[in-house]
Amino acid sequence: PRADRLVMPTPVRLWVNETVPTSGLETIGIHTGYADKKTFYLISDQDGTLYIQAYDEVAGDFRDIDSVSVSANKLTPYMTRYGARLMRLRFVPVASANVSAWAVLE
Numbered sequence: 001p002r003a004d005r006l007v008m009p010t011p012v013r014l015w016v017n018e019t020v021p022t023s024g025l026e027t028i029g030i031h032t033g034y035a036d037k038k039t040f041y042l043i044s045d046q047d048g049t050l051y052i053q054a055y056d057e058v059a060g061d062f063r064d065i066d067s068v069s070v071s072a073n074k075l076t077p078y079m080t081r082y083g084a085r086l087m088r089l090r091f092v093p094v095a096s097a098n099v100s101a102w103a104v105l106e
Helices: none
Strands: 011-020 038-044 048-056 061-070 076-080 086-093 097-105
Touching (some): 061 086
Antiparallel strands (some): 011 097
């Protein structure tokens, strides 16, 4: 077995109590290429839309690969098996929001 498969998954903090304006905000990009499963989590005190983005190496920029609706004060998980090496979240709330987000890579 590969050594990186023996490590238990740990959450990667993307945001901790960040203020996200209605124009939206992106998390930092995280390297996900060696993880078969990637689960992103977000909780917000406002409704909104969570965009999952992957880095497009040909275009040299992030692009949306999916989106999900977020309900206020409810944990929103999103699991992807998309094979990108670099991914991030973009959240666009309906009103300025207090948001926390993290990822678990396996």
